[in-house]
Amino acid sequence: MAAIKETRALNELPVGVFDSGVGGLTVAREIMRQIPNEKIIYFGDTARVPYGSKSKETITKYSRQIVHFLQEQQVKAIVIACNTASAYALDEIEKEIDMPIIGVVKPGAKVAAEATANGRIGVIGTEGTVGSRIYSTYINKINPDIKVIGKACPLFVPLVEEGLWQDPVTDEIATRYLSELIDCDIDTLILGCTHYPLIRSTVGKIMGGKVTLVNPAYETARELKELLEREKLLNEKAPGLGDNRYRFYVSDMADKFKTFANSILEYGILSAKTINIENY
Amino acid sequence: MAAIKETRALNELPVGVFDSGVGGLTVAREIMRQIPNEKIIYFGDTARVPYGSKSKETITKYSRQIVHFLQEQQVKAIVIACNTASAYALDEIEKEIDMPIIGVVKPGAKVAAEATANGRIGVIGTEGTVGSRIYSTYINKINPDIKVIGKACPLFVPLVEEGLWQDPVTDEIATRYLSELIDCDIDTLILGCTHYPLIRSTVGKIMGGKVTLVNPAYETARELKELLEREKLLNEKAPGLGDNRYRFYVSDMADKFKTFANSILEYGILSAKTINIENY
Numbered sequence: 001m002a003a004i005k006e007t008r009a010l011n012e013l014p015v016g017v018f019d020s021g022v023g024g025l026t027v028a029r030e031i032m033r034q035i036p037n038e039k040i041i042y043f044g045d046t047a048r049v050p051y052g053s054k055s056k057e058t059i060t061k062y063s064r065q066i067v068h069f070l071q072e073q074q075v076k077a078i079v080i081a082c083n084t085a086s087a088y089a090l091d092e093i094e095k096e097i098d099m100p101i102i103g104v105v106k107p108g109a110k111v112a113a114e115a116t117a118n119g120r121i122g123v124i125g126t127e128g129t130v131g132s133r134i135y136s137t138y139i140n141k142i143n144p145d146i147k148v149i150g151k152a153c154p155l156f157v158p159l160v161e162e163g164l165w166q167d168p169v170t171d172e173i174a175t176r177y178l179s180e181l182i183d184c185d186i187d188t189l190i191l192g193c194t195h196y197p198l199i200r201s202t203v204g205k206i207m208g209g210k211v212t213l214v215n216p217a218y219e220t221a222r223e224l225k226e227l228l229e230r231e232k233l234l235n236e237k238a239p240g241l242g243d244n245r246y247r248f249y250v251s252d253m254a255d256k257f258k259t260f261a262n263s264i265l266e267y268g269i270l271s272a273k274t275i276n277i278e279n280y
Numbered sequence: 281m282a283a284i285k286e287t288r289a290l291n292e293l294p295v296g297v298f299d300s301g302v303g304g305l306t307v308a309r310e311i312m313r314q315i316p317n318e319k320i321i322y323f324g325d326t327a328r329v330p331y332g333s334k335s336k337e338t339i340t341k342y343s344r345q346i347v348h349f350l351q352e353q354q355v356k357a358i359v360i361a362c363n364t365a366s367a368y369a370l371d372e373i374e375k376e377i378d379m380p381i382i383g384v385v386k387p388g389a390k391v392a393a394e395a396t397a398n399g400r401i402g403v404i405g406t407e408g409t410v411g412s413r414i415y416s417t418y419i420n421k422i423n424p425d426i427k428v429i430g431k432a433c434p435l436f437v438p439l440v441e442e443g444l445w446q447d448p449v450t451d452e453i454a455t456r457y458l459s460e461l462i463d464c465d466i467d468t469l470i471l472g473c474t475h476y477p478l479i480r481s482t483v484g485k486i487m488g489g490k491v492t493l494v495n496p497a498y499e500t501a502r503e504l505k506e507l508l509e510r511e512k513l514l515n516e517k518a519p520g521l522g523d524n525r526y527r528f529y530v531s532d533m534a535d536k537f538k539t540f541a542n543s544i545l546e547y548g549i550l551s552a553k554t555i556n557i558e559n560y
Binding site: 046047048049053054055057058154155158159161162168169172173251252253256278 | 326327328329333334335337338434435438439441442448449452453531532533536558
């Protein structure tokens with residue numbers, strides 16, 4: 001009896017989701033949509049954001065601290081909802097913990113490899129993600145003939161965070177960043193940073209209707225669902241009214257996070273709690 | 281004899297200068313120009329940059345760790361070469377350490393208060409600096425009748441770091457940010473972030489010839505010189521060829537820092553060393 005009770009309890013534990021800040025909320029949003037029974041504990045590392053311009057060593061250290069924090073919160077699985085941290089830290093952390101953990105890169109790479117017809121895929125992301133060449137590593141494992149062209153877009157995150165989701169300045173910067181991808185005749189483009197779905201319409205307009213945009217946030221939520229099913233960890237019953245369904249933690253600026261989160265999520269968040277992540 | 285020897289040695293110790301990243305190099309550059317005998321140990325917190333969008337508590341904690349590091353390097357005085365850290369952390373840290381320490385805000389405020397003829401001063405900076413209202417606090421201590429109008433310009437730092445020092449996009453963003461300061465009829469504008477001297481010409485062009493631009497980096501180097509003179513800490517003799525005149529430390533991405541530093545400083549820097557600042 002005790003064993004059954006434990007299995008049941010395990011199912012009902014939350015999923016841990018983390019990112020450098022607010023970007024990973026686009027992944028959390030997809031999880032909320034696709035597997036609404038799942039409880040989520042979200043952590044945004046707002047005291048050390050951004051990750052995209054920092055080194056593999058630093059990002060791995062930060063990610064390890066966050067994983068320790070999430071383990072302490074008794075999550076049943078972890079999603080690295082940040083492309084840079086997925087690129088730099090997933091492989092190492094996977095070996096260190098005894099818990100299912102997935103990133104956003106592999107699911108995005110898989111769908112892009114399936115989607116391309118001409119074998120030419122573009123990837124836009126931070127300097128860290130693009131410099132790591134992680135998307136081409138995964139894509140070329142699936143199909144070594146596909147050519148993957150990366151382009152770092154360092155200004156997209158600040159533009160999104162400044163709220164310029166639809167603005168002539170964002171158009172101009174995006175036109176500059178994307179022109180070489182257009183010249184490379186790609187037919188598929190991976191939005192390789194969790195902020196980018198918020199400027200999806202700008203990117204789509206510039207790339208034109210013939211280029212398929214791949215949003216790894218969507219694919220990651222789908223892969224999480226499959227993983228939980230496979231591991232018999234899916235929460236079969238909807239959380240009750242009294243349950244604390246979605247909990248949000250940050251390392252700084254909780255109020256600002258809350259405001260941004262409420263502009264992205266359909267579900268209104270009431271509070272975010274600040275913790276000292278350097279202690280983990 | 282021992283006492284005299286010690287005094288001499290104290291004079292010859294380096295000055296510690298720190299910032300969230302590369303911006304403070306504009307302050308280091310002014311110190312190199314104005315008091316070339318002084319050795320400098322520079323620390324850039326590139327693992328946790330930027331500071332401008334983070335809280336007082338977080339910035340004070342980070343600044344305290346850096347001050348501990350600089351004390352361990354045996355500096356004779358410390359310059360907080362970051363407006364946000366000066367605004368948030370200087371008052372507290374000043375009480376905690378037994379060493380001269382200055383920030384960039386007070387010197388900039390003093391000169392601006394002297395420069396204005398119509399009693400209307402603008403301040404541009406990060407959200408943190410502008411939100412703290414620290415410039416108006418200092419300026420109104422000097423002259424309570426002066427009106428200080430602040431405007432946060434969050435995109436200026438990413439634009440500078442992306443190298444768009446002279447670019448139509450920077451012109452457009454600057455025109456938007458500065459329009460309300462033009463409407464307020466200011467005659468003096470404080471460049472309240474250490475990155476901003478690098479887009480001084482853009483800001484000057486938009487504000488027009490009648491507005492005096494105040495660069496706190498310049499004023500801070502002048503105040504440091506006066507302070508060292510007053511405390512009898514000025515290094516009278518030029519460092520020898522064998523001396524390690526300028527040393528640079530960062531918390532991440534040393535190579536990228538070096539490249540940026542070499543685009544700003546007249547003196548070519550050969551290396552920057554990475555340290556783990558969370559341990560201090």
